[in-house]
Amino acid sequence: MSVKPESHSKGGGQVDARRRELANAIRALSMDAVQKANSGHPGAPMGMADIAEVLWNDYLKHNPANPAWADRDRFVLSNGHGSMLLYSLLHLTGYALPIEELKRFRQMGSMTPGHPEYGYTPGVETTTGPLGQGLANAVGMAIAERALAGQFNKPKHAIVDHHTYVFLGDGCLMEGISHEACSLAGHLGLGKLIAFYDDNGISIDGEVHGWFTDDTPKRFEAYGWHVIPRVDGHDAKAVKAAVEAARKLTDKPSLICCQTVIGFGAPNKEGKESCHGAALGDKEVAAARERLGWTHAAFEIPDAIYKGWSARDRGAEAEKTWNRRFDEYRAAYPALASEFTRRMQGELPSDFARHADAVIQETNAKAASIASRNASQNTLNAFGPQLPELMGGSADLAGSNLTLWSGCKGVSAEHPGGNYLYYGVREFGMSAIMNGIALHKGFVPYGATFLMFSEYARNALRMAALMKQRVLFVYTHDSIGLGEDGPTHQPVEQLATLRMIPGMSVWRPSDAVESVIAWTEALCRADGPSCLIFSRQKLTHQARSPETLKQVRRGGYILADTAGTPEAIIIATGSEVGIAMEAHKSLTEGGRRVRVVSMPNTGVFDAQDQAYRESVLPKTVGKRVAVEAGITSFWRKYVGLDGAVVGIDRFGESAPAELLFEHFGFTAAHVAETVLSLLK
Numbered sequence: 001m002s003v004k005p006e007s008h009s010k011g012g013g014q015v016d017a018r019r020r021e022l023a024n025a026i027r028a029l030s031m032d033a034v035q036k037a038n039s040g041h042p043g044a045p046m047g048m049a050d051i052a053e054v055l056w057n058d059y060l061k062h063n064p065a066n067p068a069w070a071d072r073d074r075f076v077l078s079n080g081h082g083s084m085l086l087y088s089l090l091h092l093t094g095y096a097l098p099i100e101e102l103k104r105f106r107q108m109g110s111m112t113p114g115h116p117e118y119g120y121t122p123g124v125e126t127t128t129g130p131l132g133q134g135l136a137n138a139v140g141m142a143i144a145e146r147a148l149a150g151q152f153n154k155p156k157h158a159i160v161d162h163h164t165y166v167f168l169g170d171g172c173l174m175e176g177i178s179h180e181a182c183s184l185a186g187h188l189g190l191g192k193l194i195a196f197y198d199d200n201g202i203s204i205d206g207e208v209h210g211w212f213t214d215d216t217p218k219r220f221e222a223y224g225w226h227v228i229p230r231v232d233g234h235d236a237k238a239v240k241a242a243v244e245a246a247r248k249l250t251d252k253p254s255l256i257c258c259q260t261v262i263g264f265g266a267p268n269k270e271g272k273e274s275c276h277g278a279a280l281g282d283k284e285v286a287a288a289r290e291r292l293g294w295t296h297a298a299f300e301i302p303d304a305i306y307k308g309w310s311a312r313d314r315g316a317e318a319e320k321t322w323n324r325r326f327d328e329y330r331a332a333y334p335a336l337a338s339e340f341t342r343r344m345q346g347e348l349p350s351d352f353a354r355h356a357d358a359v360i361q362e363t364n365a366k367a368a369s370i371a372s373r374n375a376s377q378n379t380l381n382a383f384g385p386q387l388p389e390l391m392g393g394s395a396d397l398a399g400s401n402l403t404l405w406s407g408c409k410g411v412s413a414e415h416p417g418g419n420y421l422y423y424g425v426r427e428f429g430m431s432a433i434m435n436g437i438a439l440h441k442g443f444v445p446y447g448a449t450f451l452m453f454s455e456y457a458r459n460a461l462r463m464a465a466l467m468k469q470r471v472l473f474v475y476t477h478d479s480i481g482l483g484e485d486g487p488t489h490q491p492v493e494q495l496a497t498l499r500m501i502p503g504m505s506v507w508r509p510s511d512a513v514e515s516v517i518a519w520t521e522a523l524c525r526a527d528g529p530s531c532l533i534f535s536r537q538k539l540t541h542q543a544r545s546p547e548t549l550k551q552v553r554r555g556g557y558i559l560a561d562t563a564g565t566p567e568a569i570i571i572a573t574g575s576e577v578g579i580a581m582e583a584h585k586s587l588t589e590g591g592r593r594v595r596v597v598s599m600p601n602t603g604v605f606d607a608q609d610q611a612y613r614e615s616v617l618p619k620t621v622g623k624r625v626a627v628e629a630g631i632t633s634f635w636r637k638y639v640g641l642d643g644a645v646v647g648i649d650r651f652g653e654s655a656p657a658e659l660l661f662e663h664f665g666f667t668a669a670h671v672a673e674t675v676l677s678l679l680k
């Protein structure tokens with residue numbers, strides 16, 4: 001329950017003056033940077049400064065000189081609007097984040113964007129700002145830590161042994177994803193996950209008792225968390241005692257509920273929503289300096305304060321100790337040690353490409369007509385043994401998504417070294433957790449649900465793309481072709497909207513061969529996420545020459561052609577490729593010169609050079625028909641205004657799949673007719 005705490009900023013209560021002064025450096029940097037930018041959120045950094053001071057100075061295991069050190073503790077600021085808290089901490093403890101960058105807070109090209117963004121600032125572990133997702137990322141990181149420890153640690157050789165700390169606010173707890181992620185974290189008993197709740201009683205609209213009166217400690221206890229309630233977030237001793245207790249208890253995640261005053265130190269604005277997300281104003285900044293006893297000019301930090309904060313020596317020492325430990329591990333387990341290094345670097349096994357190619361050839365030779373979801377599972381069975389970094393999962397649809405392969409072992413509190421997560425019905429949580437697993441490194445996560453329910457997870461997909469993470473989102477039941485479950489389960493606009501996410505690679509293979517290639521390409525894509533979209537229903541194998549087979553990975557290619565220049569081109573994806581091929585057959589028999597282009601990944605095709613694209617879709621051939629069981633508008637960019645799209649611009653119906661395909665015009669006859677109508 002949120003209570004409105006008394007302000008201590010007047011100096012009441014027991015205060016460790018030294019610690020308070022260190023914390024005030026965060027407060028000063030935060031309010032000054034926000035003031036200079038005239039934009040940003042001073043409230044949370046000023047409110048959480050004392051907590052951060054204790055955690056970072058007394059506990060956090062990190063080396064500012066090497067933010068990528070494998071066994072560092074992970075720190076996530078889930079209430080990402082408080083970005084100046086993190087930037088201040090990184091700057092003060094000695095990361096390569098100079099004061100000039102704090103002066104350029106929120107400016108174009110700076111290392112200090114408005115919200116923490118992965119890849120912009122050394123030490124920022126994940127992009128946060130969309131509330132609740134940082135918390136789910138942290139759960140993913142803690143899962144990855146434990147699973148990696150389970151797979152690699154040996155008696156007396158704990159090479160993976162770090163904590164995940166996460167700060168969060170009321171907003172993160174109001175977001176539904178906090179339930180999904182924390183419920184799973186409790187179930188899994190993630191003892192090295194420690195969360196700090198900034199219980200300040202305030203969110204943007206004012207005092208939260210008007211809309212948020214959960215009993216948060218009880219809620220988390222019910223999840224199976226270890227809850228430490230009513231900690232005075234401005235009493236370093238109390239915070240320290242709570243962290244001690246949290247670290248001691250190793251079989252449950254901990255939630256430390258810290259009562260704080262938002263904007264602590266700003267005499268007229270602290271405790272009020274007015275300091276949440278706006279510059280305090282010059283007068284109030286001056287008054288806060290006075291109240292806090294901070295006499296230094298803006299962005300001026302005395303050497304003694306820098307010394308008090310520096311984690312450089314401590315960090316170098318900690319990493320050195322670990323390096324020694326890792327050397328001993330390497331001496332005892334050389335093969336495991338190099339596997340660990342390979343996996344943490346995100347490199348696939350050196351022979352993976354060759355292996356994948358062999359599987360592609362085999363699948364081609366087998367020529368099986370099977371559902372692409374089955375083809376996906378076959379691929380997992382073929383690739384799985386080569387890829388111990390796979391961390392699979394499904395949101396309670398393993399039997400439908402076919403995400404389990406023969407080598408899967410469930411991750412649980414008792415068996416932490418597994419490689420498969422039973423996520424339960426938690427699509428958004430699963431997706432953000434996968435982002436956290438990928439960010440932690442050591443794993444390539446894939447997780448599945450029905451394509452329709454990608455909607456539940458959408459913002460986590462966007463975050464995966466924004467952070468350029470190798471996360472594989474597996475979606476089966478990809479169209480009205482799923483049949484009787486009806487329009488609630490039948491995707492219509494999802495293919496198009498997933499393709500619109502910048503940097504998202506979306507594969508919709510047409511048969512078993514394209515399915516293996518899609519998996520291969522997604523796994524090899526180290527700098528971004530992919531969607532792998534599979535059918536429930538059986539798909540016809542398409543014959544391909546060795547030359548054609550090579551073109552599949554270019555996203556779009558000529559699957560069937562005609563002698564000479566085609567009169568018309570049919571472009572199709574997934575389950576509609578088979579229909580396009582039948583139409584091609586009848587049109588060819590009727591003396592028409594028609595080409596079929598299979599387009600399993602429009603984004604990859606668009607990224608090919610002009611000459612290749614022109615060779616597949618020559619400008620001179622304007623008579624084009626796109627066929628996809630999804631909304632038509634997406635395909636206009638390929639068929640032009642004079643072309644035609646066989647698609648579906650309404651919700652589906654509950655009926656057997658074959659009837660639905662017939663009813664909505666996904667038949668060879670209708671596609672052929674459409675081509676002929678263009679040729680008239």
Ligand SMILES: Cc1ncc(C[n+]2csc(CCOP(=O)(O)OP(=O)(O)O)c2C)c(N)n1
Nearest residue numbers: 044129130131169170171172202203204276
């Ligand atoms: C998903 C999402 N919805 C809305 C917002 C906009 N927003 C940013 S901070 C905030 C209020 C958060 O309140 P709290 O976590 O209590 O932060 P405090 O004011 O205490 O710093 C909102 C609604 C957001 N960043 N993310």
Ligand SMILES: [Mg+2]
Nearest residue numbers: 170200202203
């Ligand atoms: Mg709040």
